[in-house]
Amino acid sequence: MAEGRAAWVEAISAARAHDGPRSPLSQARLHLPFEVADYVDFYSSLEHATNLGRLFRPDQEPLLPNWRWLPVAYHGRAGSVVVSGTDVVRPQGQRKAPDEDAPTYGPSRRLDFELELGFVVGMPTELGEPVPVEAFADHVFGVVLVNDWSARDIQAWEYVPLGPNLGKSFQTSVSAWVTPLALLEDARVEAPAQDPAPLPHLAGGRDWGLDVALEVELNGEKLSQGNARTLYWTLPQQLAHATSNGASLRTGDLMASGTISGAEPGTEGVMIELFRGERFLEDGDEIVLYGRAAKGVELGEVRGRVLPARA
Template sequence: MSETWLPVPRESGFGMENLPYGVFSPEGGDARVGVAVGEQVLDLAAVLGDAEFARPSLNAFLAGGRLRWDAVRTSVTGLLTDPGRRDAVERCLHPLGAVTMHLPFEVADYVDFYASEQHATNLGRMFRPDSAALLPNWKHLPVGYHGRAGTVVASGTPVVRPCGQRKAPAEQVPTFGPSRRLDIECEVGFVVGSGSTLGEPVPTGDFAEHVFGVCLVNDWSARDIQAWEYVPLGPFLGKSFATSVSPWVVPLAALEHARVPTPAQEDPRPLPYLREDRSWALDLRLEIELNGEIVSRPPYAAMYWSPAQMLAHLTANGASVRTGDLFASGTVSGDEPGQRGSLIEMSWGGAEPLTMANGVTRTFLEDGDTVTIRAWAPGAGGARIGFGEVTGTVEPARGASAEHG
């Protein structure tokens, strides 16, 4: 990678090896597409003279496909490494601290998977202590469900505590009111750029032709609502109230050096449509911060199913994907207690409260709690590929049901 004339702090994670895309608005200006480099954001519409980037969404650019993505990345790299273009480019740079970030793309559809063996095993042990932790289908296919695209929100958007039906095991009848077991799910999201044709499955080898890049996801979950409603059709109101995504989408082109093999998939071996010649599993290092304190560091490399396998299964029945589709990994959890990606695991269903450094304990989220998820990945030459962060603060439930719940 060529050196840039722009000062880039090495620890920023937004060096030339990365160049993530987002939507920002400068003070007093309209929302538009930019690329983060160091502590600056480059206004692509201004520097490239392309009206496609003057829109408040990445979707038009995403729809252009792999050749377009590569061409723009090459152009941006050239601008930032050619000293002769410095004066012109500097006029199109804005300090990151002086801009407002927005939802980076219009979400077409949202699918959430359940791809961590450790997370699925932990929940199985909690909820089915007298049965096998994993259900019979889990190692045969990437389990998932369709979410609600309209409630995917930008990082920083407050999360209102949801209301719904909940019924504790000792209660005779359900009640309606604010969730008492509000949780997080530390996840990784994959953003579809180029759509597919209805009726034509996407093979694992075509993953990079359809998926543009990667973002961070917090799939907020109301565990009490979820537990009562999910039989027989799965997650519904316990999940659909809010899903937060990070403002920056890291292109797959920046993650080639982060690719790793999936964990062994030999017993059973996946069916042919789920096999990969070279895995798209990724070595991403995540961290979860609760009220300013890091409480877990989940390793994405431990995920059983890769995103290419998720996409192949998502489309195996001929379902198409569209520009702006988002599919997420499900909770990322590792083997160790300090690697769990949800509070239900950290507190073992509430039985083992999490004790913070200041002595405060948590089983599930309280009103006013702020959760932030960050991540980085290894890049070429020892570079650090940053993902920024996704954050949200819990606000009290609203309405009469909240007052009398």
């Protein structure tokens, strides 16, 4: 991945020309398709941010003042990123319900999935070198689906003032293969309008909306479906913002969009939106994420089953 765009194109051509023996995917033992260097998770869906703001801060404006000016993000744990098919053990932590006087420690009662699109950095940069929006394709090798498992009760108690930590750091699942960016050229569409106009370092990249149809299954039944084209902040804007202070890139950096939700019922990318906090994942539940772009380009699925908390 660190060899750059010319090498990526050559590798794709060689893969397409390959006519050797094949084995069913079901017979393969899946591994992480890259070594994760750093992990950054954004909050790029207007619909998701609005819905979650109403749930978490019902007496305030759903969007904080900075949201329309920059792609909000937090740093996750690279060591907790796992390949599709890895079970998730129900996390434990502090949680406090509104009617409780003090927090208690124990298994999360509000375990959730998050439907996200992530991108993987190929070409690194030097410390102090921002990556402009227009250089996105020079540095990004491809995309993966991401399930950023979330413990909503742990998250709600801990996230003010510094943001998520233990409510998300326990596990993040990704596809078993990276779909090269070059295969998504036919999926590029105009991104949603932005108001106010972005500051100069985030201007541009409007032709990097991605028409990727997304679907979530719970225990074999369709739970929701949406599309990555609804993202307010584009992937190039996310990368430009992440490096705008001079933070360097490393080969294998993973950056994820944050939950992708649409405006219509049934397009929400998390259970807390779908069921307004009334239902969450149970032990034994299996979540599968699917993505499909133009010309039949399928992204690697992300599958995970919930196991009980450890005693």
